[in-house]
């Protein structure tokens with residue numbers, strides 16, 4: 001089976017999933033996956049639960065926010081850049097208003113009650 | 128409350144009751160109205176007819192959380208239009224406690240090259256004394272601030288201007304003390320420091336001893352509002368203790384904007400900087416932990432702030448390089464100049480504070496000069512030298528000190544990221560289009576603080592338009608700018624907006640606090656209208672100054688040059704931009 005490689009960026013405490021358990025700042029890992037993998041497969045390969053991540057990007061397109069993760073079945077291609085942020089990261093609306101998103105995120109937002117003006121910052125306390 | 132007028136022509140002052148017309152105003156609403164009424168729109172910003180107005184917000188000086196903000200207003204030498212810049216500082220709270228609704232600096236001294244300070248105390252009403260301050264000119268601010276504490280005692284607060292202002296730079300801020308007596312809190316944007324310098328005024332020292340404090344008309348309502356606000360700030364993930372801002376400061380946004388392709392890099396030629404993680408909030412936090420041997424959470428810039436977002440950057444020996452390094456500063460002095468050396472970025476930030484420069488305008492001007500070939504992108508040591516040249520006032524330094532637009536002209540650069548002459552902050556408008564609309568249309572020149580969001584159901588904008596459509600974006604920008612104008616008047620730090628966007632009771636809390644202090648019965652609708660009225664006054668001033676809707680535009684290169692990695696241009700139509708205020 002052909003392999004694809006995912007340029008994976010892990011920020012804050014998620015950096016430990018890049019291989020070094022002492023790294024809490026950022027890590028950049030090149031993760032091999034079988035062709036046809038989706039984002040959930042990448043999480044599995046990293047050993048990271050989906051609840052541990054917050055804001056997520058696929059090739060610079062917003063794909064998930066805390067409390068809104070429509071990207072789990074998103075198909076990945078060779079060379080994709082995927083970035084996972086920790087739950088204490090933030091991106092207030094006025095600084096993200098009108099940014100690029102994956103289609104799944106766009107329709108999740110269109111169908112949400114407030115059209116993405118707010119999003120749940122209700123998180124399990126990670127302190 | 129009083130109006131205190133300080134006349135620098137003959138160094139006299141007057142204290143009067145607040146004129147009827149201004150009684151319902153505070154903060155930005157007050158500074159902008161006084162400027163519009165008293166300053167001829169076509170006057171030279173550095174001439175005798177400009178004025179500088181300081182006003183605390185409605186709740187400033189009370190126990191309302193995160194409310195120690197002061198607005199500074201005048202005609203801007205940078206944009207040529209009206210300007211309000213604000214800062215969080217104990218000076219703001221003291222102004223409120225001294226019952227000063229507006230401190231208006233006017234007149235023009237005959238003698239050049241001389242500076243004075245004023246000391247304001249309480250003697251049944253505010254009392255002003257003048258002192259000679261020429262001996263403090265030409266020195267870094269960190270050196271001269273301690274002299275004020277020696278002279279007037281420990282319990283004072285200090286407003287000052289640095290060498291950038293003395294040189295008359297359009298890039299010069301008004302500095303205020305932080306909680307550790309350092310001159311690091313700036314009403315930075317738009318060159319108001321230079322306006323203060325033309326008045327020959329170097330220091331405004333406040334001593335609140337014996338002053339009565341802010342009168343609160345409806346104490347019960349105020350307490351109720353205060354509680355709602357505290358609850359909102361303490362529960363929201365961004366604003367709560369050890370939350371996003373308290374842990375990582377605003378520099379938390381570096382990595383996020385970088386991944387989103389919206390971190391302007393090397394003079395706005397790319398939206399992604401390979402060195403971004405090295406200058407991020409996460410890196411500051413981790414390095415501090417290593418260097419101090421423990422987790423370092425952020426502190427408050429001013430009394431009563433419970434968000435506490437101000438970080439400190441320490442060097443390898445654990446000694447402080449600078450505090451605080453905001454996202455916008457880390458970006459301007461870092462990514463925009465192609466610099467990824469955190470310590471050098473922090474050093475430049477410290478120098479900006481010392482010389483009295485606005486970090487955003489400084490970084491963007493240096494990046495434009497880099498593009499013009501003055502020094503290479505990424506050369507942090509040469510960039511530090513340029514900041515020194517700005518402080519010293521060498522010819523090169525003076526070009527940079529005039530701001531990014533002038534620097535572009537001097538070096539023949541076409542890619543100059545300014546609106547109305549003011550440098551754009553750290554959010555690439557081609558990638559973050561919503562903020563681009565605000566950059567283009569705000570009265571202040573490109574400004575990221577002009578359009579903060581608040582609970583949308585309160586704004587009444589929900590359910591009417593798709594916020595992602597051009598009309599929806601224009602409508603939101605208008606509502607947000609109006610609300611922001613009001614928050615800037617409330618005395619609260621804008622960062623409360625993060626919490627009150629998501630927690631509607633927090634927004635009501637702000638309204639209750641203001642109504643409690645003033646005795647008004649304003650509703651959420653009234654507040655939107657009051658904010659809108661402020662914008663109208665500001666836009667009218669700008670129009671009279673020759674800055675009409677034709678100035679509500681992005682620089683041409685943003686419409687033409689696709690920005691990597693998304694390869695997008697700024698494609699919001701002129702009609703959409705005009706509709707932001709067409710309906711005000």
Ligand code: SF4
Pocket residue numbers: 193194215426427428429432433434435436437620621622
């Ligand atoms: S949130 Fe930050 S900037 Fe605002 S008042 Fe508090 S410490 Fe100052």
